[in-house]
Amino acid sequence: xxxxxxxxxxxxxxxxxxxxxxxxxxxxxxxxxxxxxxxxxxxxxxxxxxxxxxxxxxxxxxxxxxxxxxxxxxxxxxxxxxxxxxxxxxxxxxxxxxxxxxxxxxxx
Amino acid sequence: xxxxxxxxxxxxxxxxxxxxxxxxxxxxxxxxxxxxxxxxxxxxxxxxxxxxxxxxxxxxxxxxxxxxxxxxxxxxxxxxxxxxxxxxxxxxxxxxxxxxxxxxxxxxxxxxxxxxxx
Numbered sequence: 001x002x003x004x005x006x007x008x009x010x011x012x013x014x015x016x017x018x019x020x021x022x023x024x025x026x027x028x029x030x031x032x033x034x035x036x037x038x039x040x041x042x043x044x045x046x047x048x049x050x051x052x053x054x055x056x057x058x059x060x061x062x063x064x065x066x067x068x069x070x071x072x073x074x075x076x077x078x079x080x081x082x083x084x085x086x087x088x089x090x091x092x093x094x095x096x097x098x099x100x101x102x103x104x105x106x107x108x
Numbered sequence: 109x110x111x112x113x114x115x116x117x118x119x120x121x122x123x124x125x126x127x128x129x130x131x132x133x134x135x136x137x138x139x140x141x142x143x144x145x146x147x148x149x150x151x152x153x154x155x156x157x158x159x160x161x162x163x164x165x166x167x168x169x170x171x172x173x174x175x176x177x178x179x180x181x182x183x184x185x186x187x188x189x190x191x192x193x194x195x196x197x198x199x200x201x202x203x204x205x206x207x208x209x210x211x212x213x214x215x216x217x218x219x220x221x222x223x224x225x226x
């Protein structure tokens with residue numbers, strides 16, 4: 001079974017502080033992992049994918065297969081980072097599942 | 109620019125009605141998905157389809173069915189709407205490029221349909 005867990009429903013940090021949004025997954029095969037973001041009144045959109053090893057808007061995420069985690073990090077939060085963040089996993093049979101989401105609020 | 113379009117932004121239906129939610133994508137993607145989005149529960153997969161006339165149950169298929177008669181269109185059907193199906197419904201299409209081993213894979217979402225069942 002494929003499962004994604006985001007343990008924090010809400011996360012609030014001050015501008016300039018580091019941010020870490022946690023994501024743990026359960027999947028017996030080799031997963032593809034993603035972070036998606038939804039800004040206020042906008043569609044859900046891709047932020048980054050683990051296979052590309054990219055940094056987008058200052059965010060990075062490393063796949064840790066030993067800990068089955070894919071945490072999202074940014075060293076210095078900005079107010080425009082306030083949004084809803086979802087971790088997602090694509091496993092077998094083209095199935096794409098999401099976690100419960102974390103609402104990130106950046107305080108000025 | 110990929111477009112995934114859901115036919116309605118807001119719908120209000122009565123308990124027991126049959127409800128159709130339509131989704132169209134214009135990028136020739138094989139994979140399409142229906143999710144419902146609820147606070148604290150995130151996105152939960154209802155059904156998905158990886159080809160025309162092919163469908164697979166997601167994690168919460170009860171009370172729903174789907175139809176994929178054409179590649180670009182994926183419909184979600186609530187056979188007999190109930191108040192616990194009040195939710196935001198999101199459609200997505202998914203591009204998995206075989207040539208690059210999925211390196212540029214991405215799901216594209218519709219704007220969502222907020223369904224209220226009264």
